[in-house]
Amino acid sequence: MKIRLLFTFCLLAMVAFAADVTGKWTYEMPGRGGQTQQGSMTLKADGSNLTGTVSGRGGETEISNGKIDGDTVSFSVVREFQGNSMKINYTGTVSGDTIQFKMQREGGEGQAREFTAKRASST
Numbered sequence: 135m136k137i138r139l140l141f142t143f144c145l146l147a148m149v150a151f152a153a154d155v156t157g158k159w160t161y162e163m164p165g166r167g168g169q170t171q172q173g174s175m176t177l178k179a180d181g182s183n184l185t186g187t188v189s190g191r192g193g194e195t196e197i198s199n200g201k202i203d204g205d206t207v208s209f210s211v212v213r214e215f216q217g218n219s220m221k222i223n224y225t226g227t228v229s230g231d232t233i234q235f236k237m238q239r240e241g242g243e244g245q246a247r248e249f250t251a252k253r254a255s256s257t
Contacts, residue, residue, distance in 0.1 A: 153179075153204065153206075153207065153228035154179065155177045155179050155184065155202065155207055155228060155233065156177060156178050156179045156256065157177065157253055157254070157255050157256040158174060158175070158176050158253070158255045159174060159175040159177065159233065159251040159252065159253055159254060160172070160173070160174045160175075160251065160252055160254045161174070161175070161235070161249050161250065161251040161252070162249065163247060163249040164247070164249075171190060171191060172190075173188065173189055173190035173191070174188075174189045174254070175187065175188050175251060176189075177197075177200075177207075181202075182202050183200060183201065183202070184197070184200025184201055184202050184207060184208075184209055185197065185200055186200065186209075188211050188224075192215070195211050195212070196211075197209040197210065197211055197224075198210050198211070198212065205227055205228045206225065206226070206227055206228070207224075207225070207226045207227075207228060207233065208223070208224060208225045208226070209223075209224050210222065210224070210240075211224065220239060220240075221239070221240040222237055222239055223237065223238055223239075223240055224236070224237045225237075226251070231252060231253035232250055232251065232252055233250070233251045234248070234250050235248065235250070235251060236248050237249075
């Protein structure tokens with residue numbers, strides 16, 4: 135009984151310390167040829183689970199495998215381009231109304247890109 139109570143308390147404490155990322159986030163990212171790409175994310179936290187969408191030049195895409203662990207968020211996006219699928223993994227650190235992201239194509243292809251998302255609104 136005591137172990138169950140301790141486990142429940144620890145689980146609740148972990149959820150309580152999870153970063154609050156629910157809402158809309160906007161970002162600018164360096165693109166090809168020195169141009170800046172603008173995009174947005176709509177995120178919804180449910181305990182340690184994260185759902186939502188990423189919108190950008192390629193349209194809106196659902197995120198998958200979304201997780202929140204303290205101030206760290208992670209998720210993947212699968213984009214279709216000329217008949218090919220490309221999985222991109224995102225990892226970010228939340229600090230107030232900003233998330234410092236690093237995104238990398240699965241398999242390590244291409245260079246990792248870093249950008250900062252800023253909270254546009256809470257939902």
